[in-house]
Amino acid sequence: MGFKSQFPPASLTRRRFVQGLVAGGVLAALPNSLYAASALNANTLTGTAPILSGKVIELVIDESPVNFTGVVRMATTINGSIPAPTLRLIEGDDVTIKVTNKMSIPSSIHWHGIILPYQMDGVPGISFKGIMPGETFVYKFKLQQSGTYWYHSHSGFQEMTGMYGALIIEPREKDIITSDQDFIVQLSDWTDDDPMAVFRKLKVQSDTYNYNQPTLPEFINDASNSSVSQAVQRRAMWNKMRMNPTDLADLSAATMTYLMNGSTPMANWRGLFNKGEKVRLRFINGSSNSFFDVRIPELKLTVVQADGQNVEPVTVDEFRFGPGETYDVLVEPKNDAYTIFAQSMDRSGYAKGTLSLAPNIDAPVPTLDPVEWLTIADMMGKMEHGNDHAGMSGMKQDVMDHGTHNMAPNPYAVASSDVRHASSEYGPSVDMRVDMPRTNLDDPGIGLRNHGRRVLTLADLRSLKGIADHQSPDAEIELHLTGNMERYSWSFDGLEFGKSTPVHMKHNQRVRVILQNDTMMTHPMHLHGMWSDLENEEGEVQVRRHTIPVQPAQRISFLTTPHDVGRWAWHCHLLFHMDAGMFREVIVA
Numbered sequence: 001m002g003f004k005s006q007f008p009p010a011s012l013t014r015r016r017f018v019q020g021l022v023a024g025g026v027l028a029a030l031p032n033s034l035y036a037a038s039a040l041n042a043n044t045l046t047g048t049a050p051i052l053s054g055k056v057i058e059l060v061i062d063e064s065p066v067n068f069t070g071v072v073r074m075a076t077t078i079n080g081s082i083p084a085p086t087l088r089l090i091e092g093d094d095v096t097i098k099v100t101n102k103m104s105i106p107s108s109i110h111w112h113g114i115i116l117p118y119q120m121d122g123v124p125g126i127s128f129k130g131i132m133p134g135e136t137f138v139y140k141f142k143l144q145q146s147g148t149y150w151y152h153s154h155s156g157f158q159e160m161t162g163m164y165g166a167l168i169i170e171p172r173e174k175d176i177i178t179s180d181q182d183f184i185v186q187l188s189d190w191t192d193d194d195p196m197a198v199f200r201k202l203k204v205q206s207d208t209y210n211y212n213q214p215t216l217p218e219f220i221n222d223a224s225n226s227s228v229s230q231a232v233q234r235r236a237m238w239n240k241m242r243m244n245p246t247d248l249a250d251l252s253a254a255t256m257t258y259l260m261n262g263s264t265p266m267a268n269w270r271g272l273f274n275k276g277e278k279v280r281l282r283f284i285n286g287s288s289n290s291f292f293d294v295r296i297p298e299l300k301l302t303v304v305q306a307d308g309q310n311v312e313p314v315t316v317d318e319f320r321f322g323p324g325e326t327y328d329v330l331v332e333p334k335n336d337a338y339t340i341f342a343q344s345m346d347r348s349g350y351a352k353g354t355l356s357l358a359p360n361i362d363a364p365v366p367t368l369d370p371v372e373w374l375t376i377a378d379m380m381g382k383m384e385h386g387n388d389h390a391g392m393s394g395m396k397q398d399v400m401d402h403g404t405h406n407m408a409p410n411p412y413a414v415a416s417s418d419v420r421h422a423s424s425e426y427g428p429s430v431d432m433r434v435d436m437p438r439t440n441l442d443d444p445g446i447g448l449r450n451h452g453r454r455v456l457t458l459a460d461l462r463s464l465k466g467i468a469d470h471q472s473p474d475a476e477i478e479l480h481l482t483g484n485m486e487r488y489s490w491s492f493d494g495l496e497f498g499k500s501t502p503v504h505m506k507h508n509q510r511v512r513v514i515l516q517n518d519t520m521m522t523h524p525m526h527l528h529g530m531w532s533d534l535e536n537e538e539g540e541v542q543v544r545r546h547t548i549p550v551q552p553a554q555r556i557s558f559l560t561t562p563h564d565v566g567r568w569a570w571h572c573h574l575l576f577h578m579d580a581g582m583f584r585e586v587i588v589a
Helices: 037-041 195-204 216-225 228-240 376-380 393-402 575-579
Strands: 025-027 051-053 056-067 072-078 084-090 094-101 110-112 136-142 147-152 164-170 181-191 256-260 269-272 279-285 292-295 301-306 309-316 318-321 326-331 337-344 350-356 475-484 489-492 503-505 511-517 523-527 532-535 541-545 547-550 555-560 566-572 583-588
Touching: 025 072, 056 084, 072 084, 147 279, 147 326, 164 181, 164 279, 181 269, 181 350, 195 575, 256 337, 301 318, 309 541, 318 326, 475 503, 511 523, 511 547, 532 547, 547 555, 566 575
Parallel strands: 051 084, 056 094, 084 164, 181 279, 256 350, 269 350, 475 511, 503 583
Antiparallel strands: 025 056, 056 072, 094 136, 110 147, 147 164, 181 256, 279 326, 292 318, 292 337, 301 309, 301 326, 337 350, 475 489, 511 555, 523 547, 523 566, 532 541, 532 555, 566 583
16 A cells, blocks of 8 residues: 655755755656756745636646655655645535546545545545546535535555645635635645655654653653652653653654645745735645644634534634644734744644745744653543552542543653553554543643643534534444554554454434544544534534544544445544554445
């Protein structure tokens, strides 16, 4: 499934180019001097992608040379662009999208979050065979929704090498969200390395790209804030559990350059506004493996749409979102310029752009927030009933004082190292199980707790018109999100995709789905072909999503009604997690 390329060894230090080049992007074809210095001065396509509209659209998949960091690499492009062209379509239209594959390997396009016949969903081996080299596949479907969505390859690691684009569906009637300016802000991650080689390194050592390992200065600081014995205990606990407290992301700026609309931080994508205007920003996380924490310093963000669905407006300073998720926000600029700042969850790097009155006005760029360690609550879930594994009284006292909602765990509390490892009980693909998961939706997540900024949580989101389907569920499905970090194996219920059997759902039957995360990483879970209506702790349906992030040691539930028969994909949208086994087929009949 991996993307094949002929990448030469990198001759430049990776970390030197975390922020990329001032002028990076897709290059004009240079077959005779692909790696020559002169290629750095070739014409580039940067900034906002081309826009295509209408009822009939033609897309061409091919390979193009690209240079983001000073080293030319081959990318997977659509119509020669990264990001791929933005498709602006109209709700209710029947569209025909002709996709031609000019590469020497199969490809595909999946229309993320779009309700359509399964044969048009674009998942090779599930809904169709894929688009073979030299072949044109014709997608035909009726647009039954409106909002901000996106599209990407579902073949190998092509999404990781540039094959993603925005899909905007305008409402048939007047849009209730009004603004003077409308910008797409698509975030992604790029690696100069062959993605298959990156994946193989993780299989050998899962934290090979984690440069935030605990250090001696951190130990000294830890000891000064608690005690030497607690600092030692804390490290001994993680060592005995064979876990890393800073293992927040599989990939980091050690191999990734973070892009905003195909522009590196130094290239600085820019959106221009006029004084007094209201601006709509359509944020799309089109990355392969990265969560981003997004904020615009000195500017409030009013969230009005989540995953293409209108929500009751909520004003925040910051939000986190993972691959596959989208958020539309409204802002009302008062200053001359602002920085759109999207730092990676592991705090190793960032994407950025600028909103300004003129091209020559910039705003200060924030520094990266400090790296925070995972807490015992992130590992063990809720402990208000005196979890035997919780150990130190500091954590227990915190729970008694504040409960689990918005709990700020004592960072120096130490758990017993008698953690329930699940290898012997559930097979080699599972290294840990959470016995007491938490169910609250109001935790912003590691790195975003109690830092003084108002952060969006799932508890804040409510569908504007409510959920149309109020039918009670007739069936229930429970699955655990599992993994083994030493093996870099990811799965549902301890079974990687190749060892699993399909999940069966009845056509038009309302189903409650329960997902429990037994790992220490957040997984953005995407169920194709149907909506996921998230429930809160009281069992009330709260918001409609197509991608739901499930935090470590968290148990969530949602309702769904499969209105379309067929074969559908269900997976974690972290590309490497999906490829390593956290993928299931769903059969609706």
